[in-house]
Amino acid sequence: MRIAVDPIACDAHGLCAELLPEVIVLDEWGYPVIADAKLPARLEGLARRAVSACPTLALRLKADTPAVNGSRRRTGR
Amino acid sequence: MKAEWYLTRASGAVVLILLSASVVIGIAGVGRLASRRWPRFAVDGLHRSTSLLAVVFLAVHVLTAVLDGFAPISLLDAVVPFVGAYRPLWLGLGAVACDLLLAVVLTSVVRHRLGHRAWRAVHWLAYGSWPVAVLHGLGTGSDVRQTWMTVVYVGGAASMTLGIVARAALGWPSHAARRMLALGVAGVFVLGVVVWLPSGPLGGGWARRSGTPARLLAPAGALIPDRRLLTTGHRHGGGRT
């Protein structure tokens, strides 16, 4: 399982980094930087809590597929 | 002494206190207030806990009012406004406040399924539930003249007013018209209540004027003293207003 943020919904409230500091740190502007690793089983409960606590519902848990070379979107122009 | 009657009065006051606290804490959350000992998630958690506790006390308030046999209040009257036999308008306002609060809490429980925008739209109703609850309390409450109740009302009003001012300031000047409107409504409400009180609940014969069923009233308009209360030597007020 992985945790991911919707960058449009995210408003830098920072509750996620408080609840899940092992995986989420805040950048210098308060936005979350999420480690791209799989969530260890012991952190899954906290991850769910972080997802539930986000004031703008910007976090979600998703199945285990790693990002493709850092830029997962291959959307065209 | 009939415990239900005391419980319903006390729990009603507690609901109002918790509601005021929850709104103020919620506004603190929007304002991103936090400290080392009170991180954001703790403030948010406190907001949720206070709201849920308010609902618990609301349930106690409703159930004890229904179970207390003196006034004809049914369970339906708690959620369907203005259909009751006892002070239909003022009790009905309580039902409205109850409905609003339930809408806010239930949508919050299913927030993730609902999506942020829909949840937020309903959440604004929380502000509306407070003045409605206050009017309900003033209209049906037995303790309107008590000092402690006055403290609760004034304290609640003060904290709500400060909260609304702070909330209107957050993000100023976007949506300036909406913010001014909210401040205006809050101000008008407080002034209106203050102006209304002397001729309203604090005035004579309020029990009759507010819609108490006739059989519960003495010819002069005050309530017949509840015999159960007389036999236990209850002093204050002599009966229910």
Added chain:
Amino acid sequence: MSLPRLLRGLEDVPLDRDGHGRVHGELPADTDGRALVAELRRARLRGRGGGGFPLAIKLKAVRRGRRPAVLVVNGCEGEPLSIKDHLLLTRLPHLVIDGALALARAAGAADIRFALDEGDLVGDDMLNWALDARPELRGGRIAATVAAVPSGYVSGQETGLVRWHNEGVAAPTSVPPRVTERGIGRRPTLVSNVETVAHVALIARHGAEWFAQLGTAEEPGTALVTLAGAVARPGVYEIALGTRLGALLDTAGGAVQEIDAYLVGGYAGTWVPAPRAGALVLCEAGLRAVGARLGSGVILALPTSACPVAEMARVTRWLASESSGQCGPCVRGLGAIADAFESIAAGGARPSVLDDLTRWCRLSRGRGACAHPDGVAQLVTSALDLFSVDLLDHARHGPCDACERPPQLTVPAFALRG
């Protein structure tokens, strides 16, 4: 068929329907959807709008949907230096329309929308002129319309186009859901670049094997490239994938000044030093070897007479202003990057500025809803590599003589977004 393929029949005046028929013959009447998917997969056709996504995969995803699909032909061409899509639309519109028709039939779409920049009046005129010559597309089984999209670098982004049609807001949205699952009017939507669609027109006629007669084994076919900067004959060229940049430059008459570096891939691209450029192999695999991508196919030759610092300062400021403003890391990161370049160009930068820029590039990658911050990060990272001497020089001593020269990396006149 050798080169040119897409640009065959290109003249100073637009090619009308008869002329188009003489050059390319008729489009096969009813392309079987599955057959075209198979041809496109065998042809390994990838999107030519910058994303490079395999078209066959998108087409298959759209065909899977239960509702009738929508085809959007993306002619917004937000990359300032790129003119290849504009060329196709204004001089060879029937080729694009053919491709759109074949793709729409394969996708099960009865609704084709040509998306153009609202400022592209000529494109709009020419496209409508060509569509008028095809009355069957104006309210027949398949209806084609032309939509004007607000100008902007990210307006042509796939999800932004869909959102424009749905809500009137030309800004990207988050994925999920993918537009191929739920797009315009909640219907599966296939967004494809004008050039990609033009290739489909030829593959539908001649097949994947023909397509692969030019190009490399992994990247068959041809591509359009916009050559800009200090070359004798800048403009649009059709190359076989795998062509060396040196060969292309020769075709374009060579450089007219000494070249400092080449920008490959437009403003989301990569700086490549001139000595290495001649041997650059123009395909994704070849460019990946130097950390670059073909992207939208823009290649600019920056002469030594230009000031790379001033150019970067201008472009990064424009790119920052083109953010849709929805994602914190993009708004903050790109703004900080632009501020830093301006301070370097003016000579008042902090000592840590190069480290800051490296950090901001890292913080921009993969943290927006679209690839815009990633593109800027790519551009800036390669600039930090290549132009470190110029950057340090400006940071210490301020503007140089070349700073005020006419811009090479031009940007549209822009207003700051609210």
